Amino acid sequence: MKQSFDVIVVGAGSMGMSAGYHLAKRGIRTLLIDSFDPPHEQGSHHGEPRLIRHAYSGGASYVSLALEADRLWLELEEASNQKLLVRSGVLNMADRALFKFQARIEDAGRAGVRVEWLDAAEIRHRWPAVRLPETYEAMYEPDAGYLFSERCVAEYRKLALVEGATILPYTPVEQIWSEGSGIRVRTRVGEFAADQTIISAGAWFKTLEPFVTLPIRAVRKTVGWFRSEPGLFDAGAFPGFTLGTDNGGYYGFPSIDGAGIKLGRHDGGLPWLPGETAAPFGHLEQDEGDLRQTLENYMPQAAGALLRGAVCKYELTPDEHFIIDRHPVHSNVILAGGFSGHGFKFSSAVGAVLADLIEGKKPSVDLGMFALSRFDTISL
Template sequence: MNIWRWRGVQIIAERSDYDVIIVGAGSMGMSAGYHLARRGVKTLLIDAFDPPHTEGSHHGETRLIRHAYSGDPAYIDLALRAQVLWEEAEAESGLKLLAPSGVLNLADSKVYSFAGRLEEARKRKVRAEQLDAEEICRRWPALNLPESFEAMYEPDAGYLYSERCITAYRQLALDHGAELLTNTPVLKVTAREGSVTVQTKQGDYHGAAAILSAGAWFSSLSPFINLPIKAVRKVVGWFGSTPDFETGRFPGFTLGAEEGEFYGFPSISGAGLKIGRHDTGEVWKPGEPLQPFGSLESDEGDLRRVLEAYMPGAAGRLLKGSVCKYEHTPDEDFIIDRHPAHNHVLLAGGFSGHGFKFSSAVGEILADMAVQGHTRQNIAPFSLSRFNSSASDLKS
């Protein structure tokens, strides 16, 4: 029997090989592993695959990072902190993680207004410009926009090289003493006061605490935890484009119109403009096959239609398509909280297709909560209790 202190509280457990076990070493989990290990916390990361990989939500080369965010103001604060931490990770790892391309948020004023986001950006001194359709097309003449369009341009925003970010945090975590088990699916998680056991085919692993960051695979951890998360299949495509859409000439972008909600990136080294659709998606469950790109007419069709309408110079031949997963909560806000029955088990999930940019800061938050018992970031909007589900629905 071991006796030690965790967050200042005496813990008694039959066995503990690690201080913290992280289940799911994707964007959030790998970041948490780094932030814990660099503090000297004995950390084990377990992943069903070998990150970075194509079975979750972090592949596809790039992810936007922007700061003038919609929703709760906590998002802006979190985005600003994430930017600082990405810059630190870039410096420490020696890998190029950030591309400061600017982000052009486009919308038809008939369906969306930037007024609230601009107001919050000004309060927090985030640089953001409001542009009308004439000014947008003057700066980026390759765009074809009706007069009803407007934009919010963020010159300090850009994009992250997503797989490279995972690689950086993986190497940094290992350099600081973390251990990583790859290609090791978790079969079961159990907890008792002061200890957590994670069962795999390779054996059982024991820790004083755990972080569950299983992404679209969260339902595989039932009945230990049942979160209101729905995994959906998402696609992105790279299309042949004119030089007007190359890096240095065109920014990252989002676009909201009657056709739907889209996001994208300039053509990097001639790879073609990348675009994906944020809304819609086919429901997917762990264990089910994930249909490859092109299985549905809408895979290419939805993307091509919006390019032909607003970016005709980027509506060339489809160069590549890819499929990934979103993990939606009902309100598309995150879940960052403690297990309702086990205070020493942390939950990070439901990032709903817009979480990657925050993962550097979410990892820090999880490390703070595990080691200190609290975090300086405002995570109240991400509380599990907001769904008002009964305890029996959420916990084992």
């Protein structure tokens, strides 16, 4: 195996694998290194599917990034001849005392994204199995939906290899350092050199300190699949959804091929550090209990038997916005992290943005809000 490349990507999950594909497709000699064998169950991309929405909170940068990501997912579908994106629609519901959708609806209108505002009565009319108090309202996106996340990563991997990328799985990175005008990476199978490096290590960034120290904390998160009444919550009849309640924020998916309605909680989670064993689903009573209680309150006909539970990891920044920026000391190192449990949908576009930065091109999306400099307490 050769030891020198144009670019080394450290962390080949959703963002890293997308970047590796886009780099290799542009003729850039690329090595992707991962501690596991992507797609795998040690990060944030397993346990399909993932929502993709376009009318996004956080402003125009997210909306434009979501639209570009959508375009690139369709491009990946065509290149791989695989179905990756399902336009199920996404129903975003919340108690108006906690969250109002007006700003998102206005941003969507400026970007040409189709949305509808619905009150509780209209929600119940369209989806009778949803039980919401009158204080709830919703923003419905008919063109949104969900992505088969593991399939997406697998297809990017296949195509990256076709384009000439090299992938080194089951290979933890032991050290990164600057040497001359380049970067060196040490692993248990040897050292590798590159002109530039992308670090997209997800919840594992702490293993790369002190070369890079980011304000990212990792937490253990759980999701569950529950048996639902036939027909009411099946894919094709029920949309993806988010639900903002006074007991937390939730997200979910219809029952796909009888797998059961999937529900997860966005907030909360237990602290986790690399090297620790994340407790399996069911270790804590609230792993199932919190999800079940939410279904019983708002979608009782979907609160059947638990069919499956899974554990994943969030990598959270203090403001839950991403970090996409150059290393403040080493300008030939690009950092992509802190995707905070809502990043997967953007990974097709983030990979292309990272490839643009490697080539010295101005990305088509404004990255200002993702700058590392917004955290004034960081130490590197």
